[in-house]
Amino acid sequence: MKKNLLCIFLAAMMLFSLASCTKTQISSEHLQDYVFTLQYHDNFNILQLTDIHWNVNTSAKSSMTYLDKLLKEADAHIKATQGADAKIDLIELTGDMFMLANSYHLNTFIDYFEQKAKEYGFVYAPIWGNHDRHCLYNPRTLATKFKEAEHCLYFEPTDDLYGRSNYVINLTEDGTKNTAVAWMIANIDSGAAFSETELSVFRDYDYIRPEQTDWYISEHALAGEDVPAIAYYHIPQDENEKAWVDVTENGAQIKNKFFKLEGFADNGNEKYASDFIDRAKDHGLKAAFMGHAHNVDWTFEYEGVVIGLGVKTGDELYFAHIDVNSEDKAVKAGLADSGITENFDLIGASLVTLTGKDGSFELEHLYFNERENGDFSAWVKW
Amino acid sequence: MKYMFDKNNSVLSGLDSKQKKQNLIVTLAVIIFFILSAFTLMNFLYCLSDCIGSIVCASPDVSGRDALRSLPIFLSFFMTLSGLMTAHTFYRNESERILRRKAKKHSGIGAVLGVIIIVYVIVMRINGRYLSLVEGAPSALYPLDSVLYAMLFIAISIILRIYFRHGGAKKFCGPSRPPVQRFGRFIRSFFRTFWLLIGLYGFCGFFYSIFIVDFTNGYLPYIIAMMLVSLVAFLTIAIWELCYNNLNVETRKKATLPLAFISLVVSVITAVVYFLALKGNLDGPSNVGFGLLPIAFSASVNFATLLVVAMPIIVSVTALFKGLIRRIKAKK
Helix, strand or coil, X not given: CHHHHHHHHHHHHHHHHHHHCCCCECHHHCHHHHEEEEECCCCEEEEEXXXXXXXXXXXXXXXXXXHHHHHHHHHHHHHHHHCCCCCCCEEEEECCCECCCCHHHHHHHHHHHHHHHHHHXXXXXXXXXXXXXXXXXXXXXXXHHHHHCCCECCCCCCECCCCCCCEEEEEECCCCCCCCEEEEEEECXXXXXXXXXXXXXXXXXXXXXXXXXXXXXXXXXXXXXXXXXXXECCCCCHHHHHHHHHHHCCCCCCCEECCECCCCCCCCCHHHXXXXXXXXXXXXXXXXXXXXXXCECCEEEECCEEEEECCECCCCCCCCEECCCCCCHHHHHHHCCCCCCCCEECCEEEEEEECCCCCCEEEEEEEEECCCCCCEEEEEEC | CHHHHCHHHECCCCCCHHHHHHHHHHHHHHHHHXXXXXXXXXXXXXHHHHHHHHHHCCCHHHHHHHHXXXXXXXXXXXXXXXXXXXXXXXXXXXXXXXXXXXXXXXXXXXXXXXXXXXXXXXXXXXXXCCCCCECXXXXXXXXXXXXXXXXXXXXXXXXXXXXXXXXXXXXXXXXCCCCCCCCCHHHHHHHHHHHHHHHHHHHHHHHHHHHHCCCCCXXXXXXXXXXXXXXXXXXXXXXXXXXXXXXXXXXXXXXXXXHHHHHHHHHHHHHHHHHHHHHXXXXXXXXXXXXXXXXXXXXXXXXXXXXXXXXXXXXXHHHHHHHHHHHHXXXX
């Protein structure tokens, strides 16, 4: 009996050891592995969908109906402003696609985006959010499904970088690695959360680690020192809060727009301030877009980099109701210059259009609400 | 300690073939309903955590909408729990009168909840809150699967009523196990219910981790510690119910102290292992643990894990006191 128990225990330990013995890749030695390429053209359209938050309480049917309408609206807007041949080229899913979801949601979600990718002719690129790890499916399954999906760009090596998945999408002249890069899009996993000590009661949100910044700089050097770049990730870094304090308390005159109706839910601790923006701005970074805080889509310009949160997509978990008669300062500030005169919910999408290889781009926020007496739709330019 | 494994010291000794058969069926029913309760508890906690999340983020309207949509999931847990209680009443078999009264009560509650679920789904479908009877999410057949599940419990309740009408309580001859003591009944019931919930949670934590934890992405010490904590939380109640309560009265009294001591040592070691593992994997809970601990995740704290870690210790300490008091009384 004792021998049998010992055998079972040893077998279990061997299985555990085998499971954890995957070879770790040194990212700096395999920079090309992290690169996807797409063909660049002027007016390259990137639609950012963030914090969709499918969960156990979600009606997949109802959420897909919303997404159907949203994509239709974005496509129609692009065609109306750029011509009939223009389309959504890339969808950036900037984290928290799921929270407390299961395999059914995962499969349905990927099937849905595959179907829409065929219909509209886009590819999509998922980025990990903190909540994508908090589900009833195995994260490995999510990674495998994304890797296998025909229209999905996703890379997840076992490497020395923090996070599950960091990769770049280079927009090149012919869509291959053989021609010059016009734009680099970096998709970064900003992690989930951590405790300062094993006895900490609360947890801190994660941040982009220095080795991820190093990796970005190396990838940028590989693409070309003059190549403009955009970074997409999930959790806002310390620059957002600093800029907000500068604008609201110190009266700093920096360009800023849209809504900030709650905190950024960032790490907030100077000790863990990320070096990403500070260092990446000297390496082609023109913009950084993220998600995470649903009641915020506030965007600002910081030393030549446009930084902002995307508009939360869909009505899961929580979102802000905007009352145009509100006396709240933040609501008033957000409404200023928006031209919106009726109440609406702060949900929709964000559209970035790359207008030239010189690093120029346009940014628009779409507020899209389903309504029984006709859906509400408002595009607000940055 | 050998006396604990002596068949003659068990309530199962001397059973005839009919009693053995009935005992086997009832024990299997307890195990099946325990597993079903654990799974429905996890669904319950997932739905609840999301609703709490919406409230914490100042969106009670979203929370209310989601709670209405998932009401059959919430009720399914209580319905399954009523099934577990019914099976457990047969398992304990305190007396013919108690068996009839309690089994009818528990299965009746299950049937009522089942009827509420069916009526609720029909009403929600008619008023358009459910877009279809197979709307999808959290399962492909939701909410139809809730209706089918509810029908199963209504059927069980009807079968039990017929069984009792035909003298089932008299015919049932499974072994009797110790009754719940009258002294401090309310506190005992509260404590045992809480212990049961932690046990169910522990079972799910261990079982689900086999499938939903990515063993290839680091955090292995934390994963093992988390699985160990869950397993110990489940084992304390499983051993108590399936082993300790199978001993006859005298042997139980003798076994309390050594069992409590062993349980305490195991629980404390588990707790120490958990904190050591956490120390080396400070981002472990949010990367691999929160799928297993939705409530901990929902509250944004690590502290909730302590409930699962602490419960076996509390149970062991309580049993240790009980054993010591018994020994002192026996000496007097």
